Amino acid sequence: MLNRDKSGPKRNSAKVVNESQVNDVSSNSIALAVKNLSKIYDSVAGKVVALQDINFTVKKGEFVSIVGPSGSGKSTLLNMIGALDRPTSGQVYINGIDIFSLKDSEIATMRNNLIGFIFQSFNLINRTTVLKNVKLPSVISGMSTSEANMRAMKILEALGIADKATQKPVNLSGGQQQRVAIARSLVNNPAIVLADEPTGNLDTKTGEDVFDMLKTLSHKFKRTIIMVTHNPELSESTDRSILIRDGRIEQDVIN
Amino acid sequence: MNPNDIFGLAYDALVDRKVRTILTVLMVVLGASLVVVINGLSAGQSAFLQQQFSSLATNVITATSGQRSYYGGGSSQASLIINDIIVNKIKALPFVSDVVPQYTGSVTIDSYGNVQRISVTGMNPTKLTVQLPNLEFVDGSTLEPNDRSAAVVGDTIANPAGATTPFVTVGQTLKITYSYSDPAGKQEQEVRNFLVTAIMKPSGNTRIDNSLVINPDAANQLLRKSGRYDSLLVQTIDDSYVNTVQDEITSLYGKNIGTNTPQATLKVRQQATSGNAAFVEMIGIIALVVGAVGIVTTLYNSVTERIREIGTMKAIGAQNSSILALFLVEAALIGIMGATLGVTIGIISGYAMTGLSSQQGSGGPGFNISSFPPIFLPQDLIKVWFLSVLLAIGAGIFPAWKASKLSPMVALRRE
Ligand SMILES: Nc1ncnc2c1ncn2[C@@H]1O[C@H](COP(=O)(O)OP(=O)(O)OP(=O)(O)O)[C@@H](O)[C@H]1O
Ligand SMILES: [Mg+2]
Numbered sequence: 001m002l003n004r005d006k007s008g009p010k011r012n013s014a015k016v017v018n019e020s021q022v023n024d025v026s027s028n029s030i031a032l033a034v035k036n037l038s039k040i041y042d043s044v045a046g047k048v049v050a051l052q053d054i055n056f057t058v059k060k061g062e063f064v065s066i067v068g069p070s071g072s073g074k075s076t077l078l079n080m081i082g083a084l085d086r087p088t089s090g091q092v093y094i095n096g097i098d099i100f101s102l103k104d105s106e107i108a109t110m111r112n113n114l115i116g117f118i119f120q121s122f123n124l125i126n127r128t129t130v131l132k133n134v135k136l137p138s139v140i141s142g143m144s145t146s147e148a149n150m151r152a153m154k155i156l157e158a159l160g161i162a163d164k165a166t167q168k169p170v171n172l173s174g175g176q177q178q179r180v181a182i183a184r185s186l187v188n189n190p191a192i193v194l195a196d197e198p199t200g201n202l203d204t205k206t207g208e209d210v211f212d213m214l215k216t217l218s219h220k221f222k223r224t225i226i227m228v229t230h231n232p233e234l235s236e237s238t239d240r241s242i243l244i245r246d247g248r249i250e251q252d253v254i255n
Numbered sequence: 256m257n258p259n260d261i262f263g264l265a266y267d268a269l270v271d272r273k274v275r276t277i278l279t280v281l282m283v284v285l286g287a288s289l290v291v292v293i294n295g296l297s298a299g300q301s302a303f304l305q306q307q308f309s310s311l312a313t314n315v316i317t318a319t320s321g322q323r324s325y326y327g328g329g330s331s332q333a334s335l336i337i338n339d340i341i342v343n344k345i346k347a348l349p350f351v352s353d354v355v356p357q358y359t360g361s362v363t364i365d366s367y368g369n370v371q372r373i374s375v376t377g378m379n380p381t382k383l384t385v386q387l388p389n390l391e392f393v394d395g396s397t398l399e400p401n402d403r404s405a406a407v408v409g410d411t412i413a414n415p416a417g418a419t420t421p422f423v424t425v426g427q428t429l430k431i432t433y434s435y436s437d438p439a440g441k442q443e444q445e446v447r448n449f450l451v452t453a454i455m456k457p458s459g460n461t462r463i464d465n466s467l468v469i470n471p472d473a474a475n476q477l478l479r480k481s482g483r484y485d486s487l488l489v490q491t492i493d494d495s496y497v498n499t500v501q502d503e504i505t506s507l508y509g510k511n512i513g514t515n516t517p518q519a520t521l522k523v524r525q526q527a528t529s530g531n532a533a534f535v536e537m538i539g540i541i542a543l544v545v546g547a548v549g550i551v552t553t554l555y556n557s558v559t560e561r562i563r564e565i566g567t568m569k570a571i572g573a574q575n576s577s578i579l580a581l582f583l584v585e586a587a588l589i590g591i592m593g594a595t596l597g598v599t600i601g602i603i604s605g606y607a608m609t610g611l612s613s614q615q616g617s618g619g620p621g622f623n624i625s626s627f628p629p630i631f632l633p634q635d636l637i638k639v640w641f642l643s644v645l646l647a648i649g650a651g652i653f654p655a656w657k658a659s660k661l662s663p664m665v666a667l668r669r670e
Binding site: 075079082084085104105108109110111112113115117119123125127128136137139140141142145184188196 | 256257259260267268270271563564566567568569570571572573574575576577662663664666667
């Protein structure tokens with residue numbers, strides 16, 4: 001198993017990103033901008049400051065990994081970026097759109113159009129086929145059945161699992177299931193793909209295969225990907241590593 | 256999301272939980288079929304009653320002494336003795352065209368060793384048409400009002416249900432036995448032979464079909480009536496005088512003579528029937544509501560079990576309204592399946608129940624709710640169908656609302 005507390009980027013080849021270089025929120029080359037983002041959880045045990053004044057931008061086509069000790073706020077950050085939850089303060093811009101200025105129903109549409117989610121535990125609907133899982137975001141967007149099918153099949157082919165289209169996810173290996181989930185995250189051609197420990201439920205070899213697939217997506221297909229991981233080796237193989245500690249960015253390095 | 260896609264997802268979810276779906280559908284089936292059966296049977300009974308009374312003349316009042324006892328009999332403590340004096344008095348009332356006195360008693364009849372226990376009426380057989388204007392007799396019948404040993408037999412007695420050979424035919428002898436206890440309390444029997452001179456064709460009225468009519472003088476003697484009639488048929492010149500004559504009789508004798516009309520009896524019986532039906536229908540509706548509670552439970556469990564799936568759908572952009580619609584459609588599908596099956600099963604079991612009870616049927620005049628062919632009115636069936644479906648959708652509202660309000664964060668919950 002991975003040791004969570006030893007995660008974090010190695011420093012040798014590190015180079016700190018200059019904030020001012022990527023400051024323009026609505027620039028065409030910026031996929032994501034996070035501005036003064038804070039999240040405070042109000043629980044019975046008292047207030048938990050999960051994120052404190054987070055600022056960073058991600059360029060289109062960039063493959064960013066987020067690392068940090070357990071409980072440092074990585075998932076919280078990813079959930080805010082993915083508009084699953086509203087922040088206490090601050091803004092998130094995706095393709096220049098200030099998503100939290102929108103109504104809940106519009107945010108749902110944004111999630112559908114602009115964001116692709118890859119979950120640690122795949123979150124596939126097991127009673128139905130791979131194809132139906134993959135096309136679900138298209139179906140939600142109201143796309144016609146024939147176009148949704150066509151798109152889903154194209155992505156399944158690109159990811160090398162087209163032969164599994166009519167199978168049920170439960171009959172696939174973990175690695176194959178995560179590939180199905182990756183296919184689902186891509187089907188609506190999102191601005192960013194978010195992955196919270198996508199290899200966390202997989203063995204090392206399969207995890208590396210899935211990671212290689214994400215890398216291919218990034219390099220060959222110019223996808224913007226933000227991935228939370230506990231694996232320092234994987235983190236180093238991404239374009240850029242952001243280290244979070246106690247809800248703050250402690251380090252932001254280009255690998 | 257397109258309605259088609261929501262429908263498909265809902266259908267898949269129901270198929271995935273087959274057993275539970277079937278059980279929930281069955282609850283709706285139970286309620287819907289119960290309501291359909293009750294409606295069908297009571298409509299059938301109501302129509303039967305209507306038809307029974309439609310063959311009876313509307314200008315005839317039945318008068319009995321005091322609170323009438325159903326089976327008559329000489330030993331009843333009548334508060335007023337109805338004899339020829341009273342018959343003549345009533346006959347003299349304005350608007351009365353005829354009065355037919357009747358003796359009734361319970362006897363056993365014996366034809367070649369076959370025995371039936373029946374109700375016998377002593378009256379002038381030519382006056383049968385006073386009450387049943389359209390009454391006809393089988394070929395070879397003759398009415399002999401003055402023949403003290405002549406008997407007229409009702410259709411059901413002559414041709415019992417299910418029997419291959421008739422009980423009696425015209426020209427045959429019938430032995431009639433009247434059993435009674437003498438003033439000392441000793442059991443006695445009076446036995447006499449009668450000749451069947453006429454057999455009625457089916458009259459449309461079960462009570463008449465089950466009756467045997469003999470000469471009044473013979474009945475007076477056989478049933479030991481000493482000239483006390485059990486009832487009078489009072490014919491008015493026109494049915495518009497029925498109430499007037501009824502009032503007239505009441506003002507003469509007060510509560511000592513009870514009067515009744517077929518219309519009043521029909522009304523009372525129909526009220527009793529529909530009262531019963533309303534009660535049993537209530538049970539059916541309760542069953543439907545229980546079914547609805549079942550739907551609430553099933554769907555609520557389903558929401559809890561599918562919390563991650565719902566979260567995932569929301570995380571990938573499903574609107575609250577789509578999730579709401581998804582679960583409402585699941586409820587509606589359960590309702591539609593349950594209602595359709597329930598209505599079908601209700602119709603089938605309605606016929607099955609009446610078929611069954613007429614097979615074992617005594618053929619007697621008892622007003623058992625299931626002894627008449629059911630009538631299923633389309634508007635009743637449609638009403639039950641929609642009620643079931645609406646209840647099911649109503650039951651789905653809470654779980655569906657609950658599901659729609661779930662946070663997309665639940666998709667990230669660790670198992
Ligand atoms: N819904 C919540 N309510 C209250 N506190 C929360 C909630 N979610 C997270 N937290 C707290 O916020 C902090 C950050 O949690 P988060 O899940 O973002 O950490 P993480 O970096 O993803 O950890 P891990 O590596 O274990 O996944 C933790 O202290 C956590 O307990
Ligand atoms: Mg986490």
